[in-house]
Amino acid sequence: MSKVKCLLCPRECELRSGQRGNCRARMNIEGRLKTLVYGKPCSVHVDPIEKKPLFHYLPGTGSFSIATAGCNLHCKYCQNWEISQREPENTRNIDLSPQEVINKAIDAKCRTIAYTYSDPIIFFEYAADTGRLAHKNGLLNVWVTAGYINPEPLKEALTFVDAANIDLKGMTEDFYRTMSGGTLRPVLNTIKTMKDRGVWVEITNLVVPTYNDTREDFSKLSGWIADNVGVETPLHFSKFWPMYQLKNLPPTPEDVLTRAREIAMSKGIQYVYVGNIPGHDGNNTYCPVCKKIVIARRGYMILEYNIVNGKCRFCNHRIPGKWE
Amino acid sequence: MQKRDRLFIVLAGLLTILFAYEIYMNISREISNRPAEISSPQIDVSEVLNKLKEAGLEPKEAKYYKVIDE
Numbered sequence: 316m317s318k319v320k321c322l323l324c325p326r327e328c329e330l331r332s333g334q335r336g337n338c339r340a341r342m343n344i345e346g347r348l349k350t351l352v353y354g355k356p357c358s359v360h361v362d363p364i365e366k367k368p369l370f371h372y373l374p375g376t377g378s379f380s381i382a383t384a385g386c387n388l389h390c391k392y393c394q395n396w397e398i399s400q401r402e403p404e405n406t407r408n409i410d411l412s413p414q415e416v417i418n419k420a421i422d423a424k425c426r427t428i429a430y431t432y433s434d435p436i437i438f439f440e441y442a443a444d445t446g447r448l449a450h451k452n453g454l455l456n457v458w459v460t461a462g463y464i465n466p467e468p469l470k471e472a473l474t475f476v477d478a479a480n481i482d483l484k485g486m487t488e489d490f491y492r493t494m495s496g497g498t499l500r501p502v503l504n505t506i507k508t509m510k511d512r513g514v515w516v517e518i519t520n521l522v523v524p525t526y527n528d529t530r531e532d533f534s535k536l537s538g539w540i541a542d543n544v545g546v547e548t549p550l551h552f553s554k555f556w557p558m559y560q561l562k563n564l565p566p567t568p569e570d571v572l573t574r575a576r577e578i579a580m581s582k583g584i585q586y587v588y589v590g591n592i593p594g595h596d597g598n599n600t601y602c603p604v605c606k607k608i609v610i611a612r613r614g615y616m617i618l619e620y621n622i623v624n625g626k627c628r629f630c631n632h633r634i635p636g637k638w639e
Numbered sequence: 640m641q642k643r644d645r646l647f648i649v650l651a652g653l654l655t656i657l658f659a660y661e662i663y664m665n666i667s668r669e670i671s672n673r674p675a676e677i678s679s680p681q682i683d684v685s686e687v688l689n690k691l692k693e694a695g696l697e698p699k700e701a702k703y704y705k706v707i708d709e
Contacts (some may be wrong), residue, residue: 318707329707333682341701345684349698351691404694440702468703 317346324387324436324463325501337496338437339402340385352383353441354413357398357406358432361423365615367431367459368551368590370600371636372478372515374610375617378457379420381411382432383441388461388495390484391560392523399433400559413445417452427478431459439468446475462505463497469508478515478637480551481506485520485527486535494526503539510544515637517549519590522567522575524555530578537579546583547635552576554591569595586635605630 316332321341328336330343340352364378384406386399393399398406411419420428428449435442435458446456455477462481464472483502484495491499510516520536522528533552540548552575554567572589576597579587589597593614600610607629611619621628625638691698 319704320707321701322703322705323701331682333684333687342687342698344688344698346706348701348704350701351696351698353697353699355696403696404690408695410695440699443702465703471702 319343319346319348321348322465323439323468324465325498326387327465335402336387338385338387340383340437350438350440351403352385352408352438354411355383355403355408356381356411356441357384357403357408358382359409359411359419361425362429362431363615364427364429364457365612365617367429367457367480368519368553368588368615369457369478369480369515369517370551370588370610370612371517371549371586371634371638372457373426373455373637373639374620376427377423377425378427378429379416379423379425380429380431381416381445382430383438384408384433385437386433386461387437387463388434388497390495392494392521392526392555392564393559394521394556395432396559413441413448416445417448417454420449420454421452425454427455427457429457429459431457434460434463436460436464436468439472443471443475450475460505461495461497462502462509464501464505466504466508469505473509473512473514476509476514478517479509480517480519481509483518483520483536483540486532486539490527494523503543507543510548516544517551518544519551519553520575521553521555522572523561524564524567524571528567528571528575530574533575533578534582537582537584540579541582541584546585548584549586549588549636550579550584551588551590552579552597554589556591572597600634602627602630602632602634604632609634 319330321328321336326337332343335342342349360380361377362380364376384398384401384403430442449456456475458476458479488499491497552572556566557564576587585603589595598612599608602609609621609627622638626633
């Protein structure tokens with residue numbers, strides 16, 4: 316029986332018949348590569364789009380969110396490990412065809428479908444069919460991803476992905492290798508390619524105590540964003556909560572996240588947020604010119620909205636994003 | 640025979656058995672022309688498929704792969 320080589324992500328798993336990929340969601344069945352998770356999500360929710368997090372993309376709207384089991388990275392601190400680090404036969408899945416996803420999203424009055432929680436890359440075929448159908452029905456597609464994908468499938472994804480929150484976990488190959496079992500270079504390529512091709516991109520960095528929380532870490536990450544995708548790209552620093560294989564660590568202290576935000580802003584990044592700490596100043600969007608709050612938030616909740624026709628209500632400065 | 644001599648003979652005997660076993664294993668590997676490493680376990684594909692079926696999963700042709708002839 317033939318071996319197959321999966322070309323979806325940079326791992327490029329070579330599989331004998333009966334073997335499954337590193338992502339647990341793809342398998343060589345009698346010489347053909349099959350996806351095991353098509354139409355079988357294990358998580359289906361309606362979330363505020365701010366939860367992705369996307370703060371500059373249709374704020375205040377609901378996003379119909381789906382995920383299947385599996386992931387092509389294995390982060391020691393994964394916050395969704397119960398689904399991402401399991402085989403699809405070991406999660407509780409529901410039958411939901413692409414058309415049913417669209418119908419449910421419309422019923423729930425969502426404007427977007429979010430492919431999230433695990434990583435849409437590992438349920439590519441399902442996400443692609445659903446994404447195309449979404450466009451035909453006037454819905455937009457949001458990917459929440461670690462960006463660990465090969466250039467060819469990424470090119471296809473660009474035809475239906477409208478916005479993405481990309482997880483930039485760290486800025487060294489060593490960090491990716493030891494913490495996630497992946498590599499950094501393809502992730503940077505995904506961020507740049509999506510940005511260049513007009514996808515709305517926001518970046519998240521989960522700050523893990525003792526692993527990626529130094530001034531140098533924040534400075535390098537922010538510097539790369541400023542130089543390569545622009546200072547208008549929103550950046551979210553998220554609080555780590557002890558999970559999975561790093562339960563021994565404490566949660567990220569608030570002052571570390573505040574410092575991360577200050578360093579990113581000193582590098583010129585205009586929209587820097589602090590996530591998972593409701594009530595922090597970094598929940599709000601500030602106009603970079605007049606410094607007033609254009610969107611006041613508490614966690615995912617919008618308290619005040621001062622953007623009119625995509626501009627600051629107070630000084631008329633254009634705020635980048637999709638607002639209506 | 641002293642107690643120390645008896646202990647020496649027992650230890651020497653054990654070492655001889657160990658060497659003899661190692662030599663036997665090396666010869667048998669040569670004869671069968673098999674690598675010394677343990678090969679990857681054989682997977683019972685029908686068993687895997689049954690398990691997927693029981694879980695309600697319906698494998699579907701994937702994109703982005705190539706077939707490598709062995």
